[in-house]
Amino acid sequence: MASSTPPLLLKKPVKLACVQLASGADKAANLQHAADKVREAAATGAKIVVLPECFNSPYGCDFFPSYAETLLPSPPTPEQSPSFHALAAMARDNNIYLIGGSIPELATDPTTQKKTYYNTSLTFSPTGDLLGTHRKIHLFDISIPNKITFKESDVLSPGNALTLIPLPDYGLVAVAICYDVRFPELATIAARRGCFALVYPGAFNTTTGPLHWRLLGQARAVDNQVYVALCSPARDMTAGYHAWGHSLVVDPMAEVLVEAGEGEAIVTAELNGERIEEARKGIPLRDQRRFDVYPDVSAAGPAGAEA
Numbered sequence: 525m526a527s528s529t530p531p532l533l534l535k536k537p538v539k540l541a542c543v544q545l546a547s548g549a550d551k552a553a554n555l556q557h558a559a560d561k562v563r564e565a566a567a568t569g570a571k572i573v574v575l576p577e578c579f580n581s582p583y584g585c586d587f588f589p590s591y592a593e594t595l596l597p598s599p600p601t602p603e604q605s606p607s608f609h610a611l612a613a614m615a616r617d618n619n620i621y622l623i624g625g626s627i628p629e630l631a632t633d634p635t636t637q638k639k640t641y642y643n644t645s646l647t648f649s650p651t652g653d654l655l656g657t658h659r660k661i662h663l664f665d666i667s668i669p670n671k672i673t674f675k676e677s678d679v680l681s682p683g684n685a686l687t688l689i690p691l692p693d694y695g696l697v698a699v700a701i702c703y704d705v706r707f708p709e710l711a712t713i714a715a716r717r718g719c720f721a722l723v724y725p726g727a728f729n730t731t732t733g734p735l736h737w738r739l740l741g742q743a744r745a746v747d748n749q750v751y752v753a754l755c756s757p758a759r760d761m762t763a764g765y766h767a768w769g770h771s772l773v774v775d776p777m778a779e780v781l782v783e784a785g786e787g788e789a790i791v792t793a794e795l796n797g798e799r800i801e802e803a804r805k806g807i808p809l810r811d812q813r814r815f816d817v818y819p820d821v822s823a824a825g826p827a828g829a830e831a
């Protein structure tokens with residue numbers, strides 16, 4: 525009997541671009557600059573374009589409330605969320621899938637008027653329709669003496685759902701944000717549910733960036749035999765937070781296909797479903813797992829609230 529070949533997770537090859545964007549304090553200027561850079565990225569032939577974490581504001585707890593936008597009910601009005609409408613237009617005008625980095629989100633309880641803030645990523649289709657929303661699940665709370673202390677949870681609340689977004693032309697993509705990359709279970713669950721790529725808008729810093737950014741990108745790729753894209757803001761030494769930069773794309777064998785420096789840049793890579801299948805045939809982890817010895821983290825639990 526002929527053995528059946530599994531369908532490719534990525535239906536056809538696609539160019540993905542990470543836009544390592546320089547942003548400042550002026551939101552309108554940031555949105556205009558993002559639109560210019562997304563157009564430039566699309567002109568390279570990229571059909572999936574990724575922006576960085578907090579692309580429309582400086583990154584920091586002091587900034588989240590004043591830059592936050594209301595996203596629900598969806599679609600918001602242009603007054604509630606200029607960034608939502610700017611991202612939708614960028615996707616539509618360039619005929620691309622746009623993984624729109626992240627923005628601070630404000631959710632106001634209609635009964636109590638209590639305000640809750642999230643770090644939220646929006647993904648749009650080439651027709652400008654919202655395909656998925658990810659609220660950062662793992663908040664960036666760290667303290668490394670004499671180096672860096674950061675506590676997103678002082679202001680932000682965590683999201684509670686893994687996000688898998690179907691891109692009709694290509695397949696499923698998993699979107700998570702920055703510190704989420706440190707949690708391998710999240711990536712593994714997304715990969716076992718069939719994504720071809722794990723995409724993380726991020727903003728690592730100059731202490732952990734050199735040690736962990738590339739390593740984590742490669743680790744998530746080699747663990748899961750999928751593509752990984754990490755997209756950072758450009759470094760700005762005049763800002764309060766110094767982003768690491770080094771946006772990159774890693775292939776399913778953990779080879780870094782492309783990596784930016786610290787300044788503004790657009791990096792692109794071709795993703796091909798055959799590469800995922802080759803990696804999985806050559807090193808057949810998927811057939812060798814020992815769920816009789818350890819549990820399958822993707823089998824149970826509440827993590828599955830997809831886009």
Ligand SMILES: NC(=O)CCC(=O)C(=O)O
Nearest residue numbers: 664702703727728729732
């Ligand atoms: N914005 C973030 O989540 C930063 C994460 C980070 O720098 C890390 O070391 O993790």
